[in-house]
Amino acid sequence: MTRKYFGTDGIRGTVGIHPITPDFVLRLAHAVGRVLKQKEARPLVLIGKDTRISGYMLESALESGFNSAGVDVLLLGPVPTPAVAYLTRAQRASLGVVISASHNPFADNGIKFFSAQGAKLPDDWELAVEAAIAEPRVWADSASLGRTKRLDDAAGRYIEFCKSTFDKELSLKGLKIVVDAAHGAAYQIAPKVFHELGAEVTAIGCSPDGLNINDGCGATHPEALVEAVRQHQADIGIALDGDADRLQVVDAQGRLYNGDELLYLLAAERLARDEVVPGVVGTLMTNMAVEVALKAKGCAFVRAKVGDRYVLEELHRHHWLLGGEGSGHLLILDRQATGDALVSALQVLQACVRGGKTLAQLLAGVELFPQVLINVRLQPGQDWKSNATLQAAISAAEAELGETGRVLIRASGTEPLLRVMVEARDARQAKELAERMAEAARG
Numbered sequence: 302m303t304r305k306y307f308g309t310d311g312i313r314g315t316v317g318i319h320p321i322t323p324d325f326v327l328r329l330a331h332a333v334g335r336v337l338k339q340k341e342a343r344p345l346v347l348i349g350k351d352t353r354i355s356g357y358m359l360e361s362a363l364e365s366g367f368n369s370a371g372v373d374v375l376l377l378g379p380v381p382t383p384a385v386a387y388l389t390r391a392q393r394a395s396l397g398v399v400i401s402a403s404h405n406p407f408a409d410n411g412i413k414f415f416s417a418q419g420a421k422l423p424d425d426w427e428l429a430v431e432a433a434i435a436e437p438r439v440w441a442d443s444a445s446l447g448r449t450k451r452l453d454d455a456a457g458r459y460i461e462f463c464k465s466t467f468d469k470e471l472s473l474k475g476l477k478i479v480v481d482a483a484h485g486a487a488y489q490i491a492p493k494v495f496h497e498l499g500a501e502v503t504a505i506g507c508s509p510d511g512l513n514i515n516d517g518c519g520a521t522h523p524e525a526l527v528e529a530v531r532q533h534q535a536d537i538g539i540a541l542d543g544d545a546d547r548l549q550v551v552d553a554q555g556r557l558y559n560g561d562e563l564l565y566l567l568a569a570e571r572l573a574r575d576e577v578v579p580g581v582v583g584t585l586m587t588n589m590a591v592e593v594a595l596k597a598k599g600c601a602f603v604r605a606k607v608g609d610r611y612v613l614e615e616l617h618r619h620h621w622l623l624g625g626e627g628s629g630h631l632l633i634l635d636r637q638a639t640g641d642a643l644v645s646a647l648q649v650l651q652a653c654v655r656g657g658k659t660l661a662q663l664l665a666g667v668e669l670f671p672q673v674l675i676n677v678r679l680q681p682g683q684d685w686k687s688n689a690t691l692q693a694a695i696s697a698a699e700a701e702l703g704e705t706g707r708v709l710i711r712a713s714g715t716e717p718l719l720r721v722m723v724e725a726r727d728a729r730q731a732k733e734l735a736e737r738m739a740e741a742a743r744g
Contacts, residue, residue, distance in 0.1 A: 306434070307427040309608045311413025313402050316355040321410050323362040329412065330366025330398075332433035334447075336426070337372060337395050347392060349377040349385040349455070350400035351486040351544050354511030355410045359400045363412070364449050371441035373448050377455040379509075381486045381545030383641035384459035386419035390638070391458065393417070401486065401544040404521045407512045419638035421610050456490050463494045466636045467647045471654050474499035477535040478650075479551075481506040481526045483519020485543035487643065494643055495539070503533050506540075515542065520549040520629050520642070527555045537650070537660070541642045546609075547629040548642035550649060552660045561588045563649055564625040565595065565667050566660070567633065570652040571623075572598050582615040582624030582632075584608070588669045589707055589724045609640050670706065671728035673735040677719040677742045685712070685719050685742060694741040698723065698734040706731065710738070 306312050306320055312329070314321040320329075337344040346367050350356035360376070367374050372395075377388060382399045389397030397415035405411075416422050441447070452458075478500045482488045488507040496502045505525060506518040518525045520542040530538040530551050538551035550558045558566075564581065571578050580601035583591060592602045603619065605611040612624040612632055625631035631645040652663060685691060691710075698708050706725030713720055721739045725731040 311411050313411030316410050326359050326362040327366040330363045331370045332430050334367050334370025334372040335433050336429050344395035345373045346396045347375045347389050347394045348398045349380040352379050352509035352514050353407050356400050368447035369440050371445045371447050376451045379486050383639050386415045386639045387462050389415050390419040403544045404542040407514050463643045466644050472499040476500045479503045479529045479535045479538040481540040483515050483543050484509040484513045487541050487545035505529050520547045523549045526551050531555050539646045545642045546640040548645045549629050559627045560625050560629040561591050561627045565591045566663050568623050580621045582612050584626050590667050590670045594667045670724045671731050672724045673731045675721045675735050675739040677739050679717045691741040694738045
């Protein structure tokens, strides 16, 4: 069965357009409540949100839907997505719910869920919820209605959790850090985490008004962070996205480090300390230089489909701990059950402090391969896989590159586009081969 409402990361869309409407969200919560009650007599659900103005409306709808099914609710207020994952475990709750559209603009919003263990839920659970949405509602009687309370110290609990993932023998004293929270869920939390570990913190993107989340700031727009690091002569800059599960880092020279480089750094630092790192999971888009550098250190590397849930699936399959995407979704499973930008940032800073080195020094062994990506528009019904000219061009490109690069051809999941990507040590070669294959695809 295919899912009607759930995508790769919950249910997301433009507010006011189905399914991101208060009536549907109430139905959704009622359906989720009924699924929960198949296994528990009195489930407890935690609800957190980011700073979008629509969060108030959707929170109320979720609360009503859960209560109407006889499910108790604990409201967390604005907290990062990974905070909901952590607090769901800590509170022994049945489910965690996040109201957020992550790095999207404020006009969008979404609903995503965490299991009692703080992990993403499987497709079977989502299909069960979708089936329950289609069924007639069964309202709980007055004596069985759920109750709602607020966890007033949710932010403080999560701050302490983040700090606990940083080596207790180390501190951030002497470091000047700029933190950009994208006017999002971590606007109060992120500056406190770094400050309480000893850093001198300058906060930008920490003044949400309900409409400015991710607007020209944060991990998706790191230019603001680069400028602030230079202006304040900081040692390092940390950029989060709107729900604080995505990370980008800038050094004192204004050099931006993406998720691919940070993933390598985390693995290499553990290997340098003689920790066992049997393997690392990236995605189809992870830069080949990371794969080459890790394999040179005797560390296996596996590629998952694009999306942090697929990275997580591969990690569980191999029983590994480290994975991530170039966008800055990093998974460190012995620290947190899901992607957590603050925990990831602390692990990066810990590597710098422990080794007494800058990011540039720690990443001296990795120089990212140039990547060329060309989008080719597909005609309705066009079967690119049966295009003999394209297949011949792909084979020729792969033969020419050998071990010095790679070719990735894939259809977009959201648009009628064929994405032609070539990665090679030589930028000119990558460009020529990508253009050759794109031309074959158009023909």
